[in-house]
Amino acid sequence: MSTSPALALPFDETRRRGGFWNAILSSDRPRSKVLSAILLAILLLLAATPFLFSGSQPLSTAAKICVFVVLVASYDLLLGYSGIVSFAHTMFFGIGGYGIAIALERLGPTWGSAAVGLAAALGLSAVLAVAIGLLSLRVRAIFFSMITLAVASAAAVLASQLSDVTGGEDGLSFQLPPALRPAFRLLSEPLFGTPVNGRLIAYYLVFSVSLVVFLVLLRIVNSPFGRVLQAIRENEFRAEALGYRVVAYRTAASVISALAATVAGALMALWLRYNGPDTTLSFSIMIDILLMVVIGGMGTMYGAVVGAALFVLAQSYLQVLMAAGSAALAGLPILPNLIHPDRWLLWLGALFVISVYAFPGGIVGRLRQAGQ
Amino acid sequence: MVSSTTATPALETRGLTVRFGGHVAVNDVSCRFTPGTLTAIVGPNGAGKTTYFNLISGQLRATSGQVVVAGEDITRLSASARTRRGLGRAFQLTNLFPQLTALENVRLAVQSRADAGWSMLRVWNARRDLIDKAESVLERVRLADKRHVAPKALSHGDQRKLEVALLIAMEPKVFMFDEPTAGMSVDEVPTVLELIHDIKERRDATVLLVEHKMDVVRSLSDRIIVLHNGTLVADGEPAAVIASPVVQEAYLGMEAARG
Numbered sequence: 001m002s003t004s005p006a007l008a009l010p011f012d013e014t015r016r017r018g019g020f021w022n023a024i025l026s027s028d029r030p031r032s033k034v035l036s037a038i039l040l041a042i043l044l045l046l047a048a049t050p051f052l053f054s055g056s057q058p059l060s061t062a063a064k065i066c067v068f069v070v071l072v073a074s075y076d077l078l079l080g081y082s083g084i085v086s087f088a089h090t091m092f093f094g095i096g097g098y099g100i101a102i103a104l105e106r107l108g109p110t111w112g113s114a115a116v117g118l119a120a121a122l123g124l125s126a127v128l129a130v131a132i133g134l135l136s137l138r139v140r141a142i143f144f145s146m147i148t149l150a151v152a153s154a155a156a157v158l159a160s161q162l163s164d165v166t167g168g169e170d171g172l173s174f175q176l177p178p179a180l181r182p183a184f185r186l187l188s189e190p191l192f193g194t195p196v197n198g199r200l201i202a203y204y205l206v207f208s209v210s211l212v213v214f215l216v217l218l219r220i221v222n223s224p225f226g227r228v229l230q231a232i233r234e235n236e237f238r239a240e241a242l243g244y245r246v247v248a249y250r251t252a253a254s255v256i257s258a259l260a261a262t263v264a265g266a267l268m269a270l271w272l273r274y275n276g277p278d279t280t281l282s283f284s285i286m287i288d289i290l291l292m293v294v295i296g297g298m299g300t301m302y303g304a305v306v307g308a309a310l311f312v313l314a315q316s317y318l319q320v321l322m323a324a325g326s327a328a329l330a331g332l333p334i335l336p337n338l339i340h341p342d343r344w345l346l347w348l349g350a351l352f353v354i355s356v357y358a359f360p361g362g363i364v365g366r367l368r369q370a371g372q
Numbered sequence: 373m374v375s376s377t378t379a380t381p382a383l384e385t386r387g388l389t390v391r392f393g394g395h396v397a398v399n400d401v402s403c404r405f406t407p408g409t410l411t412a413i414v415g416p417n418g419a420g421k422t423t424y425f426n427l428i429s430g431q432l433r434a435t436s437g438q439v440v441v442a443g444e445d446i447t448r449l450s451a452s453a454r455t456r457r458g459l460g461r462a463f464q465l466t467n468l469f470p471q472l473t474a475l476e477n478v479r480l481a482v483q484s485r486a487d488a489g490w491s492m493l494r495v496w497n498a499r500r501d502l503i504d505k506a507e508s509v510l511e512r513v514r515l516a517d518k519r520h521v522a523p524k525a526l527s528h529g530d531q532r533k534l535e536v537a538l539l540i541a542m543e544p545k546v547f548m549f550d551e552p553t554a555g556m557s558v559d560e561v562p563t564v565l566e567l568i569h570d571i572k573e574r575r576d577a578t579v580l581l582v583e584h585k586m587d588v589v590r591s592l593s594d595r596i597i598v599l600h601n602g603t604l605v606a607d608g609e610p611a612a613v614i615a616s617p618v619v620q621e622a623y624l625g626m627e628a629a630r631g
């Protein structure tokens with residue numbers, strides 16, 4: 001019961017059709033006023049970040065949230081909707097990042113190189129996802145998870161060994177196409193006090209691609225195909241008996257998820273003008289993704305938005321907040337020490353444990369429950 | 373009536389056998405099933421009836437022998453491929469999607485039949501035709517008012533009806549019912565029996581029915597086959613089979629012992 005994904009609650013969406021929002025959101029409305037408000041707030045804040053906050057950190061945080069929404073949503077397609085536990089998701093994230101980095105570094109900073117890099121990365125991800133899927137999705141679930149772990153580790157080792165191509169542990173820094181460079185000016189005059197430069201264009205590129213990919217993923221999980229994935233998650237044996245080729249569906253889900261993660265990796269690299277093991281490939285990102293899925297709510301695409309936004313914000317600002325708190329409480333016993341910035345990971349862990357206990361269906365599951 | 377034996381049978385098993393270790397659960401069973409015929413499969417508990425079904429619909433692989441559907445050898449095909457060739461199965465132990473609604477359970481069956489599972493860029497409820505059809509099937513099994521209840525919250529009898537609904541929604545050529553009324557309350561049984569009767573009346577459907585209740589078998593079947601320790605021991609007209617000594621001893625004796 002406590003592990004049941006939030007989507008599984010029976011509800012009547014069969015009669016709700018038509019309308020702008022149903023078309024955009026694939027008939028999968030937030031179904032909670034509070035959740036709608038939160039999602040709208042996140043969307044508007046992300047859309048307006050360049051004009052609301054000054055300095056580079058807020059913009060970088062917003063870009064990271066956009067990328068992680070896609071990354072987490074694509075992982076939830078696997079974990080929450082299909083019941084597939086994969087540890088190779090950061091590998092696909094990394095492939096996207098390296099695709100862009102290597103192409104732009106080797107072929108020069110043009111849009112053409114970026115397209116070549118992205119296409120090659122998507123191709124490689126698709127082939128790997130099909131191979132892993134066909135090799136291991138027909139056997140026991142635990143075996144699949146182990147294989148993805150092994151393949152992901154091998155990919156990480158490979159990336160650091162092939163330092164001629166990948167830059168090894170140092171990663172690759174590269175130049176962006178001119179239109180995305182900070183020096184580039186689209187408008188000569190600032191707009192609402194914000195210079196319309198290449199950085200701004202890069203941000204809106206990340207924002208809009210993330211938004212589109214997210215909406216496509218939302219459509220896919222709410223399509224007839226997405227319904228089959230949920231059926232397989234519920235009862236694989238019965239889905240097979242109903243005539244659905246379970247292995248083919250699972251493999252397709254892995255491929256879609258891998259492609260979306262690859263796009264996310266490409267966006268991350270474009271934004272950072274850098275790609276390395278720590279930004280896309282590391283196993284600690286895999287753990288972050290898992291936390292974001294669970295905190296947001298497994299089996300709900302909106303959980304990815306809430307989870308990613310909350311987590312990335314905490315990652316970026318919890319230390320700052322704690323430093324302020326610690327300074328404010330200076331002089332008191334123990335307390336300043338307890339919220340010393342170095343303890344931020346401990347507090348994040350505590351938040352995680354509390355949220356899993358309090359909201360087993362994640363934040364989205366909890367909000368929907370309250371809304372009913 | 374048993375229809376012409378010269379026509380290609382809808383389903384045929386040839387020397388079908390499965391061993392579990394030393395135990396032969398289904399032993400060299402050869403049998404043909406023709407459209408328009410309801411064949412009851414009877415036999416004591418553990419006789420191998422469900423295992424025979426599992427071999428036919430592909431949940432189990434045969435140790436030897438063949439399963440042939442409409443002339444095609446499907447012995448090596450997966451369960452899903454067999455379903456797509458027109459084999460339909462309702463399970464003895466209810467086997468549903470426990471957390472999806474009753475309507476969604478049936479809709480998934482309808483969707484499979486319509487071969488719409490690979491559609492990724494449409495919203496599922498844009499296929500209103502699939503929903504309508506699922507609803508009409510739910511009406512036929514008298515579950516329309518429970519369309520938004522998940523199976524885990526349904527009574528045992530309703531779960532059994534939903535199991536039958538999934539089979540009907542698949543519109544198979546061969547219907548395999550495995551004790552469809554077991555554990556149902558008396559007032560629910562007629563609904564299911566009527567449905568099976570209706571299917572049988574359509575002359576193109578081939579029906580296999582595993583059933584313990586002899587009155588049901590008598591009233592519905594055109595033919596009875598008897599399994600005992602995995603072996604086919606009797607096959608023929610209902611009256612004759614029921615009267616045969618092997619059935620009196622192997623099956624009805626046990627029925628009497630059950631009370």
Ligand SMILES: Nc1ncnc2c1ncn2[C@@H]1O[C@H](COP(=O)(O)OP(=O)(O)OP(=O)(O)O)[C@@H](O)[C@H]1O
Pocket residue numbers: 392397415416417418419420421422423424464
């Ligand atoms: N997967 C399996 N592994 C080992 N033995 C099995 C397996 N499946 C069935 N059996 C055995 O095969 C025999 C036949 O079982 P089956 O379920 O087919 O009987 P049945 O005729 O359907 O009985 P019932 O009337 O109780 O449903 C039993 O002895 C059972 O224990």
Ligand SMILES: [Mg+2]
Pocket residue numbers: 421422423464550
């Ligand atoms: Mg049985």
